[in-house]
Amino acid sequence: MPGWLQAILIAVAVVVASWLLLFLLARRLPEGLAKDLVGFLPDCVTTARVLRKDPRVPRRAKIAVIVAMLWVLSPIDLIPEFLPVIGPLDDVIVVALLLRYAARTVPREVLLDAWPGSPHMIERLLGAARPATTD
CATH class of the missing domain: 1.20.5 (Single alpha-helices involved in coiled-coils or other helix-helix interfaces)
Incomplete structure (x- = not known):
């Protein structure tokens, strides 16, 4: 050889x-924050797969979800993955920002149903619930 x-x-x-x-x-x-953080990216990928197929999700939110999935799966990173602890940091930040963007147009209950991990993690990511508006 x-x-x-x-x-x-x-x-x-x-x-x-x-x-x-x-x-x-x-x-x-x-159980706790460390375990939640370890499962954050896999939970985001699962959520993205569910939201991509959900008819209640608007097209621009689906595009943001697809971009987030592609970013995580891409071998090109701002911070190399092999660096301990900080390697996946760019993936986590981009996914969090794109999920927050998608959350502006996706009903909150749809996001909560799609999230397979701890509910308090997605609640923290989404921030406070917006009051319903009546037009």
Whole structure:
């Protein structure tokens, strides 16, 4: 086996092993903010998939949700993912901003139904509920 191929296989094995270790450690976290933060991006992706298919969601909100999904899935990042703790920070900020933008036009109950994680996390992201307006 060529040396360069062996080096690539070792690097891939180290990355996969570190991801598995982080996944196992994250599952053992006690309930609370740290556990919520670990599941934030996966919850956002699940929410985006649900909102993308919901007929009650306006087109511009669907576009914002799709952009958020593409941003998370894109291999190009402002901050490289391999940096511990701050690596996914740009993904979290962009997704949070785009979900807040989408929340302006999507009914709050639709967003709450689509969110698979802790309800207080999405409530915190969305901010205070807007009073209903009667026209």
